[in-house]
Amino acid sequence: MDNWRVYPFTLSIVLMFLFPVIHGWGFDGHYTVCRIAQARLSGAAADAVEKLLSVTSEKELGNLCIWADRVKFRYHWSSALHYIDTPDSLCTYQYDRDCKDENNTRGRCVAGAIRNYTTQLLTYNSDSPNQSQYNLTEALLFLAHFMGDIHQVWDDNIIETSEKRFYDSNLEELIEAIQQNITAEWADRVKGWETCGLNETACPDIYASEGIKAACAWAYRGVSEGSVLEDDYFLSRLPVVKMRLAQGGVRLAATLNRIFG
Ligand SMILES: *[C@@H]1O[C@H](CO)[C@@H](O)[C@H](O)[C@H]1NC(C)=O
Ligand SMILES: *[C@@H]1O[C@H](CO)[C@@H](O)[C@H](O)[C@H]1NC(C)=O
Ligand SMILES: *[C@@H]1O[C@H](CO)[C@@H](O)[C@H](O)[C@H]1NC(C)=O
Ligand SMILES: *[C@@H]1O[C@H](CO)[C@@H](O)[C@H](O)[C@H]1NC(C)=O
Ligand SMILES: *[C@@H]1O[C@H](CO)[C@@H](O)[C@H](O)[C@H]1NC(C)=O
Ligand SMILES: *[C@@H]1O[C@H](CO)[C@@H](O)[C@H](O)[C@H]1NC(C)=O
Numbered sequence: 001m002d003n004w005r006v007y008p009f010t011l012s013i014v015l016m017f018l019f020p021v022i023h024g025w026g027f028d029g030h031y032t033v034c035r036i037a038q039a040r041l042s043g044a045a046a047d048a049v050e051k052l053l054s055v056t057s058e059k060e061l062g063n064l065c066i067w068a069d070r071v072k073f074r075y076h077w078s079s080a081l082h083y084i085d086t087p088d089s090l091c092t093y094q095y096d097r098d099c100k101d102e103n104n105t106r107g108r109c110v111a112g113a114i115r116n117y118t119t120q121l122l123t124y125n126s127d128s129p130n131q132s133q134y135n136l137t138e139a140l141l142f143l144a145h146f147m148g149d150i151h152q153v154w155d156d157n158i159i160e161t162s163e164k165r166f167y168d169s170n171l172e173e174l175i176e177a178i179q180q181n182i183t184a185e186w187a188d189r190v191k192g193w194e195t196c197g198l199n200e201t202a203c204p205d206i207y208a209s210e211g212i213k214a215a216c217a218w219a220y221r222g223v224s225e226g227s228v229l230e231d232d233y234f235l236s237r238l239p240v241v242k243m244r245l246a247q248g249g250v251r252l253a254a255t256l257n258r259i260f261g
Helices: 008-012 026-038 043-053 076-082 110-121 136-150 157-166 171-183 187-194 204-219 231-260
Strands: none
Touching (some): 026 231, 076 136, 136 231, 157 231, 187 231
């Protein structure tokens, strides 16, 4: 059975995008974003990432891309940084209106967190990588994860179903297919995905606006609570999921390349 069930929980918060569901993009979604990004880093950025990862036992950013989900309980303050609540029924996002936590503290949402960790990473100095006032290893892991979260429009069901059906349950094959599309079918859009406003290092508000539009146009359309979604839902949404994963990876790399020069 390949039917795909929407959790009633997800639907009870219809039009709340980047929903803080337990699954989120899951390991596979975040891994994919980081793998796509790591392959696109400039020499300086690759070097910085390698140095920052050296305090962990991992060389692959991909394997640590889920780290921010795992520390949610230890770093309780970080759980509000994984999503944005936009008002029900409005398919728009505005930083001033929407980027706050449940206590209305401004900037405490995934877009604010991307700015925060970008600013911290800008204090990185390749001559003395351990000399920042911040833990830049954690800043990197948060940034890499949140760049995935802000591109999320569904939980990980569609990714896992497509792996099983089209890629022999092999995540590497799915990643390769997305990478091929980045260099072929989407090649002329990639420059646009990478670009931020003049002098901007990170531009999460653009990604958040796209996310809420995609959620309204695709994720919730034609879906009623508790319904079992059929093949045509899965098949029509899959290309959107792949493109969001591609954009997340391309933009994470572009942001790290701007940060580390
Ligand atoms: C909101 O404030 C309450 C009471 O001070 C606190 O327990 C809670 O953790 C805060 N929530 C966030 C997301 O910071
Ligand atoms: C910014 O980063 C610091 C250090 O990790 C954290 O304490 C703070 O809550 C973060 N704020 C936002 C909005 O991301
Ligand atoms: C930074 O700290 C790590 C772990 O403590 C250490 O292995 C590395 O040599 C240090 N790098 C520099 C340049 O001091
Ligand atoms: C920075 O964070 C990483 C990951 O949590 C940790 O392994 C490392 O010990 C921290 N470094 C410092 C200097 O606290
Ligand atoms: C961009 O940076 C340059 C040099 O720092 C400055 O002269 C210019 O005014 C900035 N432009 C904007 C739109 O902030
Ligand atoms: C991506 O590439 C595959 C072939 O690998 C192709 O079938 C597909 O239509 C492309 N586009 C999208 C949006 O997935």
